[in-house]
Amino acid sequence: MDVDTRVLRYYVAVAEHLSFTRAAQELFVSQPSLSRQIQRLESEVGAALFVRTGRQVRLTAAGENLLPAARRILDDWRQAVREVRTSEAARKQLLRIGFVATGAGPLGRRARTVFTTHHPEITVEPKRFDWGGEAQALRQGLADAAFVWLPTDLSGLHAHVVATEPRWVAMAATHPLAAAHDTVSIMDLRDEPLMWTRKAPQEWVDWWAVNPRPDGSTPLWGPENDNVEEMLEHVATGNAVCLGTKSMAGYYAHPELTWRRVTDIEPLRIAVAWPHGRTNPLVRAFVETVIDLAAL
Amino acid sequence: MDVDTRVLRYYVAVAEHLSFTRAAQELFVSQPSLSRQIQRLESEVGAALFVRTGRQVRLTAAGENLLPAARRILDDWRQAVREVRTSEAARKQLLRIGFVATGAGPLGRRARTVFTTHHPEITVEPKRFDWGGEAQALRQGLADAAFVWLPTDLSGLHAHVVATEPRWVAMAATHPLAAAHDTVSIMDLRDEPLMWTRKAPQEWVDWWAVNPRPDGSTPLWGPENDNVEEMLEHVATGNAVCLGTKSMAGYYAHPELTWRRVTDIEPLRIAVAWPHGRTNPLVRAFVETVIDLAAL
DNA sequence: CTGCATCCATACGTTTGAGGCATAGAAGCT
DNA sequence: AGCTTCTATGCCTCAAACGTATGGATGCAG
Structure with missing residues (x-):
């Protein structure tokens, strides 16, 4: 009779993607783990929620009926927690x-x-x-x-x-581009591995990476990272370059790092x-x- | 950010009893386990929900605020599951x-x-x-x-x-009372260990046990059990006697068991x-x- | 029709965490 | 001060959630 909101999130994700594989990717869990959790939920409520027909997944009638309740519970809990945390800070x-x-x-x-x-x-x-x-x-x-x-x-x-901020690029101090110019063009970064993250939505990553590039090409992806410090560690080591703000050029100026203004991309x-x-x-x-x- | 409805049940139980010990008894978990779950919930929502002042427990403001949401989520889930199960049976x-x-x-x-x-x-x-x-x-x-x-x-x-059914009492075939009379009085059972269960509410157990007895005394409690079969096993072994219905005297008549009508208690x-x-x-x-x- | 790609389910080993028991520690009562 | 009552902590056990590897079914292409 008990559920975890985690399982409800899993259920809603599968219902939205109508695919265990894609839902698992979005949820950062393995597909087998997701399958097991959904099976468990199905046995708990006593009805199949999805029909798996080899190639495609669709909701059963029971699956359709349970979905609004699952969403309602998730929203309810998120809002309740937000209010408690906010009131606590105010107090x-x-x-x-x-x-x-x-x-x-x-x-x-x-x-x-x-x-x-x-x-x-x-x-x-x-x-x-x-x-x-x-x-x-x-x-x-x-x-x-x-x-x-x-x-x-x-x-x-x-x-x-x-506010808006012009975007700059950071690279290892030893990088050839650092010696060549005071400013760079986005097209100069065509062959440079670029930092990215799975913490932010795809839209955000693409905007920062200028994907697609003006010529229609796709950036070369470098290592993943979660925050500035991790990102700049990679960059200082020479594994990749990264785009950032003008402020970052000032705040995070260490000797192994060189910042250059990128002239031809829109500001943050x-x-x-x-x-x-x-x-x-x-x-x-x-x-x-x-x-x-x-x-x- | 995730919770189990189990934890919400724990929280509501503590809030209702304003006691970890009593809530733990009602929930059939140990008091330490309950304390840990509540601590975990508190760290999850980022605020203390209860003030423990040695002798008494009371809700904090945050605890008061979260309570309706917890109840709403529990009701929501119970109702959703009930509806899915019911529709599935109908289908x-x-x-x-x-x-x-x-x-x-x-x-x-x-x-x-x-x-x-x-x-x-x-x-x-x-x-x-x-x-x-x-x-x-x-x-x-x-x-x-x-x-x-x-x-x-x-x-x-x-x-x-x-319907109503007269109540009968079951005892081991070798029991002295079985030889003595065709019918018995509730007062004849004064010194007999009586079966009981923790599956049903206290009210139910007391009604069946006729607690308190006409003379104000309390029944002598025998072994616990979950259902008829378990109960009658105990009784046939001679560990206790039990009250049941007239129908039970017919349905569950095995050689080791004797049933007698109880003349002076209200029917089921x-x-x-x-x-x-x-x-x-x-x-x-x-x-x-x-x-x-x-x-x- | 056969081979291949795709996608969900199952098997198995590992780790996290929920539960119980024993006990410490704090608060109020005698 | 000692006792009672109630919650917190330490330690151990066991269930279950997760990941990796793999099986099995379906649909598509050659």
Whole structure:
């Protein structure tokens, strides 16, 4: 009679993809493991949820009927956890500001400073997340507001674009390109292995990698990584190059690393974002501070 | 971010009893295990749910806020599973009739016979449950209708009393009481260890054991058991005596067992019951068959 | 019609975690 | 101060969830 929300997530994923293999990939579990969990769920509820006919998978009537309940339970739980976490932070007079890597650069720091002078009783906690994690964190109640890097999935969130940053490329100091030019073109990176991550959605990875390239080609993929530090370790070692922001060129300038401006790709857009639903007045105040500063 | 509904049940139980020890007893888990699960839940949601102050346990604000969501999720899941199981049975043209031990005796069998002649396309499946399990089975969608033995918790169920049965007592054939009388009084059983179960609610156990006795005394408790067969094994071995129905005296008459009518206790009331909510017309038809037969 | 590719199920070994028992530690009562 | 009551911690056991390797069925192409 008991279920784990994990199993419900598995079920919804299979129902959405109508494929165990693809759902397993999305869920970062093996296909056999996923099959077992679905079998277990089916025996628990006493009915087959999917019809597997060799080549294709489709929902049974029971599968269709259970699906809304599974979604409802997942939403209910996510929202409940988000509210508890958010209230707990509010109770402790905390304002948790999520960001990735350099976040919004100088704007973020100025906003925190200004906010703190107006609300000295509040502790503002900058919270660093892995690639794509800042938007996720808002949905999970792990941050109250965040500087999110676009493009990303903004469902469930309010967002205002407050800054843009030119994109730069990082490479090992010994890299030939570093010696050759002060600036580079995206086409100069055609044969360079590029860093990527499975933490962020595909859309995000493609945008950063400029995939497809202006000439229609696909980037050469290098090692995977979860966050800036890991990424730059790889790059300094010479395994790959990576794209980043102008701020990153300043913040993460170590001797083994060389940064160059990329002249011909669009800049990063950065938004301040916060979750839908009842909004803590402090969150709104912080967002307004950011927007005001951005307008200067 | 994931939870098991089991953990939510634990949480709700602790919140209702405001005691880990008592909740653990109700849930049939050890107190340390329960404590650990609650700790785990608390770290998952990022807030303490209970304040433990040595002598007493009370809910925190976060604990109060999470409670409705936990209850909602549990109800949602129970209902979803019940509906899937019920629809699946309907799809297979099954009508599952729950009962305990001898159920409603001859009435149950006659009702199934009559129903089958009117609905030959339907397979009627008598389903036997452990003590107190027939009402539970209706709530869990494991039966479509059932003969429930009163008193029991009827929440979520419709019920009509359709029969009563005098109560008899079973003892080992070698038992002194068996030789002495044709009938016995409840007071004759004062010093006899009586069978009991933890499957059914306390109310049920007390009613069967006639606790307290007319003179205010408490029965002497014998071995525990889950169902008729286990109970009668104990009784035949001479470990205890047990109370049962007149039907049981006929159905379960083996040589090592002697049954005697108990003259001075109220008879068992038996109801036909079915779950709240959308009701399959076949269920209603069966219930009406039972009620009609009972009226004869 | 045969070989190949695709996709889900099964087998098996490994690891995580939920449970029980014993016991420590804290709080209130006598 | 000692006793009782209640929750937390340490340690062990066992079930189950996961991954890798592989089997088996289906559909497509040559």
